[in-house]
Amino acid sequence: MTKSLPSPITRMSQAMIVLGICAALIVAFVNLRDKPIIQFIEGQFLDWRFVLRGPIAADANIELVLIEGSQASSDEGSAISPGDLITGIETLAAQKARTIVLDPRLLKMTAPNATGEEAAAGNELAQAMTAAGNVVVPYVFSMTPSAGGRTALPVPVQRTAYSVFRTRDTTSVKRPPEAGGYIAPAAGVLAAGLPGHITYTHQYAKSRQFAYPVIGYGGSYFPSLAIEAFRQSVGMNTADIEVNFGEGLSIGSLYLPTDNRMRLAVNYHGPGGTYKQTSFADLIGGTLPADTFNDKLVLVGLAPSAAGGAFVTPYDPAMSEVEFLANVIDNVTRLNPLIRSQQIIVLDILLLALIGLYFALAAAAKKNWAVWVLGALATAVVLAGNMQAFLLFNLWMGLTFPLLAMVLCTVVLVMTKRLSARRRVALEAALLAEETQFDAPWTFDRVAKTGNKAEDKEYSRDAESPDEPAPEDERVTEPQADDKSVAMPRFEVPSEKASLTAEENPENTEPQAPVLESPAAPESAKAPDRVTPEKVKPASKPATSGPSPLPVPPPKAEKAPEPEEKAEETPPTPAQKSKKPASLIPVMESSARREKTPFAGSPEDLSGGGRGNGQFDVAVLYINMGGFRKMARGLSPMRASEFIHAVYQLIGKTVAKHDGFLEQFGEENVMALYGLPEGSPKDAENCLRTARELSAALSEWAVKEGFSADKAVDFCICADYGPVRIHAKGESAEQEVSVSGYTIGLASRLEKAAAAKGAGVVASAKLMSKVGESEAEGELKEGFKEQPLQDIPGSAEQVGLWRAEHQTS
Numbered sequence: 112m113t114k115s116l117p118s119p120i121t122r123m124s125q126a127m128i129v130l131g132i133c134a135a136l137i138v139a140f141v142n143l144r145d146k147p148i149i150q151f152i153e154g155q156f157l158d159w160r161f162v163l164r165g166p167i168a169a170d171a172n173i174e175l176v177l178i179e180g181s182q183a184s185s186d187e188g189s190a191i192s193p194g195d196l197i198t199g200i201e202t203l204a205a206q207k208a209r210t211i212v213l214d215p216r217l218l219k220m221t222a223p224n225a226t227g228e229e230a231a232a233g234n235e236l237a238q239a240m241t242a243a244g245n246v247v248v249p250y251v252f253s254m255t256p257s258a259g260g261r262t263a264l265p266v267p268v269q270r271t272a273y274s275v276f277r278t279r280d281t282t283s284v285k286r287p288p289e290a291g292g293y294i295a296p297a298a299g300v301l302a303a304g305l306p307g308h309i310t311y312t313h314q315y316a317k318s319r320q321f322a323y324p325v326i327g328y329g330g331s332y333f334p335s336l337a338i339e340a341f342r343q344s345v346g347m348n349t350a351d352i353e354v355n356f357g358e359g360l361s362i363g364s365l366y367l368p369t370d371n372r373m374r375l376a377v378n379y380h381g382p383g384g385t386y387k388q389t390s391f392a393d394l395i396g397g398t399l400p401a402d403t404f405n406d407k408l409v410l411v412g413l414a415p416s417a418a419g420g421a422f423v424t425p426y427d428p429a430m431s432e433v434e435f436l437a438n439v440i441d442n443v444t445r446l447n448p449l450i451r452s453q454q455i456i457v458l459d460i461l462l463l464a465l466i467g468l469y470f471a472l473a474a475a476a477k478k479n480w481a482v483w484v485l486g487a488l489a490t491a492v493v494l495a496g497n498m499q500a501f502l503l504f505n506l507w508m509g510l511t512f513p514l515l516a517m518v519l520c521t522v523v524l525v526m527t528k529r530l531s532a533r534r535r536v537a538l539e540a541a542l543l544a545e546e547t548q549f550d551a552p553w554t555f556d557r558v559a560k561t562g563n564k565a566e567d568k569e570y571s572r573d574a575e576s577p578d579e580p581a582p583e584d585e586r587v588t589e590p591q592a593d594d595k596s597v598a599m600p601r602f603e604v605p606s607e608k609a610s611l612t613a614e615e616n617p618e619n620t621e622p623q624a625p626v627l628e629s630p631a632a633p634e635s636a637k638a639p640d641r642v643t644p645e646k647v648k649p650a651s652k653p654a655t656s657g658p659s660p661l662p663v664p665p666p667k668a669e670k671a672p673e674p675e676e677k678a679e680e681t682p683p684t685p686a687q688k689s690k691k692p693a694s695l696i697p698v699m700e701s702s703a704r705r706e707k708t709p710f711a712g713s714p715e716d717l718s719g720g721g722r723g724n725g726q727f728d729v730a731v732l733y734i735n736m737g738g739f740r741k742m743a744r745g746l747s748p749m750r751a752s753e754f755i756h757a758v759y760q761l762i763g764k765t766v767a768k769h770d771g772f773l774e775q776f777g778e779e780n781v782m783a784l785y786g787l788p789e790g791s792p793k794d795a796e797n798c799l800r801t802a803r804e805l806s807a808a809l810s811e812w813a814v815k816e817g818f819s820a821d822k823a824v825d826f827c828i829c830a831d832y833g834p835v836r837i838h839a840k841g842e843s844a845e846q847e848v849s850v851s852g853y854t855i856g857l858a859s860r861l862e863k864a865a866a867a868k869g870a871g872v873v874a875s876a877k878l879m880s881k882v883g884e885s886e887a888e889g890e891l892k893e894g895f896k897e898q899p900l901q902d903i904p905g906s907a908e909q910v911g912l913w914r915a916e917h918q919t920s
Contacts, residue, residue, distance in 0.1 A: 116534070116537055116538050116541055116905075117534055118534065118538070118907070119531040119532075119534045119535040119538065119907065120527045120528075120530060120531040120534070121531075122474045122475055123474075124527075125474035125524055125527050125528070125531075126470075126471035126472075126474040126475075127471075128523060128527065129467060129470040129471055129473075129474060129520040129523060129524060130467045130468075130471050132467070132516065132519050132520055132523060133463050133464065133466055133467025133470075133516050133520070134467065136463055136512050136515060136516050136519075137460055137463050137464065139512070140459065140460065140463065140509070140512045141460070144456075144509065144512075147315040148315075149511055150315040150316060151315045151316055152511045153316070153509060153510065153511055154315065154316020154317060154318065154320055155316065155317070156510045156511065157316070157318075157320065157425070157449075157507065158316075158317065158318055158425035160497075160498060160501050161379055161425035161426065162425060162426070163498065164501065164502055165381075166380060166381025166382065166385055166426070167380050167381065168380070169380040169381065169385045169386050169437075169441060170386075170440075170441045170444055170445065171387070172209075172406070172407055172408055173386050173407070173408050173410070173437050173440060173441060174386060174387045174388070174389065174404060174407050174408070174409050174410075175386050175387065175388045175389065175409075175410050175411075175412070175431075175433055175434060175437060176199070176203075176388075176389050176390075176391050176394050176409055176410070176411045176412075177388055177389070177390065177391060177412065177413065177414035177431060177433070178190065178191055178217075178391040178411075178412065178413050178414060178417060179390065179391070179392070179414050179416055179417065180414065180416045180417040190214075190216045190217055190413055190417065191217055191391075193235065193236055195391075195395060196213075196217055196236065196411075197235060197236055197239040198395045199391060199394055199395050199411060200236075200239045200240060200243055200246060200411075201239055201242070201243070202394055202395060202397075203243070203394070203404055203409055203411075204242065204243035204244075204245075205401075206399075206401060206402065206403055206404040206405060207402075207404070207405045207406065208245070208404040208405070208406075208407055208408075208409045209245065209344055209406050209407060209408055210245050210247060210340055210343045210344040210408045210409070211243060211245055211246045211247065211409050211411065212246075212247045212249075212336065212340045212408070212409070212410045212411070212433070212436065212440075213246065213247065213248060213249060213304075213411055213412070214249070214410070214411060214412025214413055214431075214432055214433050215249040215250070215251055215309050215432070216412065216413055216432070217411065217412065217413075218236075218248070218249070218296040218300065219296060219297075220250070220251060220294040220295060220296060221294060221295065221296070221297070222292075222294055223262035223263075223292075223293070223295075234297075234299055236300055236303075237297070237299035237300050237302070237303035238303070240300065240303035240304045241303040245343060246303070246304040246305070247304060247305045247306075247307055247336060247339050247340045247343055248296060248300055248301055248303070248304030248305065248306050248307070249306075249307060249308070249309045249336050250268060250293060250294065250295035250296065250301065250306055250307075250308055250309070251293060251294050251295070251308065251309050251310070251311070252290035252292075252293050252308045252309070252310045252326050252328065253290060253291055253292040253293060253294070253311075254288065254290060254291060254310065254311075254312050255291050255292065256291035256292070261291070261292065261328070261329055262292070262293075263329065264293065264328060264329070264333075265295060265298050265301050265306075266298075266302075267298070267301040267302045267306050268295070268301060268306045268308075268333065269331070271305070271306055271307070271333060271334060271339065271349060272331040272332060272333050272349075273325065273331075273332045273333070273334065273349065273352060273354050274349060274350055275350060275352065275353040275354065276332075276353070276354045276355075276356065277353060277354070277355045277356070278355070278356040278357070279356070279357065279358075284356050284357030284358075284371060285356075285357060285371050285372050285373075286327065286356060286373075287323070287325040287326060287327050287332060287356070287372065287373040288310075288312070288323065288326060288327065288372065288373075289326075289327040289328065290308075290310070290326050290327065290328045293308075293328070305339050305342075305343055306339070307334055307335055307336035307337070307338065307339030307340065308323075308326055308333055308334070308335055308336060309335070309336050310323045310326055310335070317423050318422075318423050318424050318425050319377065319422055319423070319424065319435060320376060320377060321374040321375060321376060321377065322335060322337060322374070322375045322377055322439045322442075323335055323373070323374060323375070324337070324338050324360060324367070324369065324373065324375050324443075325354055325360070325369075325373045332354060334349070334352070335439075336436060337436055337439040337440045337443060338352070338360075338443065340408065340410075340436070340440050341362075341440055341443045341444060344408050344444075347362070347363065351363050354373075356373065357371045357372075357373070357453065358371075358452065358453070359452070362443075365446055366446070367443060367446060367448065368448065368450050368452050369448075369451075369452070370451045370452060370453075371452075371453055371456075374451075375439065375442065375448050376448055376449035376450070376451045376507055377435070377438055377439055377442060377448065377449070378438070378442050378447055378448050378449045378505060379424055379425055379426060379438055380438055380441060381426060382424065382426030382427040382430070383415060383424075383426075383427055383429065383430045383431070383434060385434075386434060386437045389403070391411070408440065410433035410434075410436055410437055410440075411433065412431055412432055412433030412436075413431055413432065413433075414431055415429040415430060415431050417431075422435070447505055448505070449505050449506075449507040450504070450505055450506050450507060451507045455506060455507065455508055458506075458508060459508055459509045459512070459513070462493070462508070462513055463512060463513060463516055466489065466493070466513060466516045466517060466520065467516070467520070469485075469489055470485075470486075470489070470517075470520035470521070470524060473485040473486070473520075473524060474524055476524075479525050479528055479529065482521060482524045482525050482528065483521065483525065485521075486517060486518075486520070486521030486524075489517050490514070490517050493510075493513050493514070493517065494510075497510055497513075535907075538905070538907070541905065542853070542856055542905055545856050545859075545905065724836075725836050725837040725838070725839075726834050726835070726836050726837075726852075727786060727787055727788075727790065727834065727835055727836075727837060728786060728790055728794075728832070728833065728834050729784045729785060729786035729787060729790070729794065729832070729833075729834075729835050729854070730771075730784070730785040730786060730794045730795045730797070730798035730799075730830065730831070730832045730878060730881070731782065731783075731784060731785075731798070731830065731831050731832070731833075731835075731854055731855055731858040732766070732771065732782065732783040732784075732785070732798050732801055732802060732828065732829075732830050732858075733780065733781075733782050733828070733829040733830070733831075733858040733859050733861070733862075734762065734780065734781045734782075734805070734826065734828050734829075735779060735780050735826065735827065735862060736755075736758075736779050736780055736781060737779050737780075737825075738825040738826045739754070739755060739758050739826065740755065740779065741825075742754075743755055759781070761805070761808060761809075762781055762783075762805060765801050765804050765805055765808075766783045766801055768801075769785070769797040769798070769800050769801045770785065770791070770793075770797050771783045771784060771785040771797060771798065771801060772784060772787070774850060780859065782855070782858070782859070783798075783801070784835070784850070785797050785798045785801075787837075787850075792884065792885045793885045794832075794881075795832050795878050795881035795882045795884075795885065796881075796882050796885045796886050796891060798830050798832070798878065799830060799872075799874060799878065799879075799882050799891050800891065802828045802830050802872045802874070803872060803891065803915075805828055806828055806871040806872050806915070806917060809826060809917075810871060810917040813917075826871075827862040827867055827870055827871065827872075827873060828871065828872045828873070829858050829859070829861040829862050829867070829872075829873050829874075830858065830861075830872070830873070830874040830875065830878050831854055831857055831858040831861065831874070831875040831877065831878055832854070832875065832877045832878035832881045833852070833853065833854030833857070833877060834852060834853075834854060835850045835851065835852035835854055835855060836850065836851055836852050837849075837850055838850070838851065856905070857875070857903065857906060857910070858875075860903050860904055860905055860906070861873050861875065861903065861910075861912065863903065863904050864901040864902070864903055864910070864912060865901060865902075866898040866899075866901050866912050866914050867912070867914070869916075870914045870915060870916060870917075871915055871916055871917035872895075872914075872915040873912055873913070873914055873915075874895065874912070874913045874915075875910060875911065875912060875913075876897075876910070876911030876912065876913065877911075879892065879895070879897075879913045892913075894915045894916070895913040895914065895915045896913065896914055896915070897911070897912075897913050898911070898912045898913065898914050
């Protein structure tokens, strides 16, 4: 039954499961971290970290000049009239602004190959920018590939391309994104200022997370508007900037980290209004002090209130383009962008591995609430550590996969522990059901304390009296002193013809015994004896002309059957060591074998030995009779009965010889116990001697009969040592006593181990260890080989076994 039940999930298996989950998440992280859904989730987590951190100090040298919605021009292609823009640039130049950066919406952008009229429209603006000498002009890269192919960039833009590069020879390094096209202001405007690109890409998160300091176009790489503004403000040449693909930018002696795709993670300094703002109307109205923008980096653009001039940030739903540029320029100036480099990716992978190891150790927890507590603790530690890394070092570490790992590991551990507990309960119930099949009744005289010794001696003298032959059960259980070994009865199976001759002998005038009785034989026959059941009238002595080849009982005097009431009132004295189960059960009906024997004593009689609470340490001998019964099916009913009877007698006689008793006679098995009612140091030794002698006797008989491999009897004798429990049921006057326990069930399953296949005797390591305590010479262990730990069906643990082949004496 236990074969069909799944085993409980061990803690080691639970640990391997969570390690496998984290390993799978590591693979998923490496391959899926740039997918839209992951970027969206990570962007949301990043926005929450900005909100928890709050605003930080901004660069006071960066100021904004914003054009409100009422001041915006309705001219197509620009948000302000060229005249107002020229006035503003001239005013800023007069106030000695260090760098002037224009919003791309303030200029009229045209596609490549613009007409002469469109190019000439910006001449006046170009003259004002040339006069200022510090204006950074934007142009826009489009990431959508152009249908007609790429058009060469204007010459002023080409001059700004990066010229110094460094790369690592590794597949993890990716080239910067390639633009598919561009739009730009008039060539004169580009030539009058310092061009820098603005790149708009699709954002999967709610807020704008990245700036693009490097964009490829036509095999060259160009700086962004923010990089050019910084370079203009510090007076640096393009040749002083080195592009390290997949890592970042080296700007002189400074280093600006990027991710592996050359994207700059923007570190927002706060919500809108963090940088000082001035109205464009006040700028061109002449109401500001003359030194308002002295040595300042000024960005001129649309306010969030202007149509199309704002986007969502972690802090508020509307931030202007120039304020976003201010944050990027501030990140470049202070070198404090968020760090999302390859090293951070490695840290994320290590974190997932540590989570797997943590939950592998958490698998040792026995209670589900402990797993929940450990999971919550791990989550709190990871969240706190992630936030501290963000606050102190500007590290943008991933949270999606670590949180997913902790949730999955916690839930899986809880589910596996619950499933394991259910399986364990089911398995224990199945084991208990299997063990109860060995709770067969047994006579109280086998476990009661020794009675009156004088009365025992008197009974023994009476049994040995020459005037009256000894009962058959006494001859079976107490062999003669000169019987040095238990030889296998003669198991010859004569032909049907011989059997009929014996049955039809005309000299046989006595009434025949029941079918299950063996025919009588002369007193000189050496075969084992059999006791006639008390409830069946014994057969008369038949007259035979020759010896029977099968084991038959010797002649005995006619004796009237005892009344059933008398048999129940006078149970055998314990000192007799009666082996009636060994001789009665083979000829009983199945229903009679399962009858409970009344408890003839008091419950206190069982409390004198063992561990207490009804537990005793015993040696258990188990023999599967399936092979013998299978062979008996090929015989006639009479011979099959005699064959099985002889096997039972041999087993009963050998067990009794070594101070054991037969606890169970089932249809398919026989079980004997050693150590009841009072244990002995030699119980395990006696059990192993019995097993060796039975194996030798049965093997010699099979060899002597010359059975082929396909007809030989397949048997395996199993032995184990351990505790059993004594059960007394019923009223004190009539109690039934039985035994049960894990040891009994385990002994019956030892033959199912892989090491038991083809073996004559299989003994557990516990029994062999107990034998070593009483049998110092090691004689009994000869022929046994210790086997590796074996899986026993229905056992939660592996069991050590010793194996001996079929032996002959």
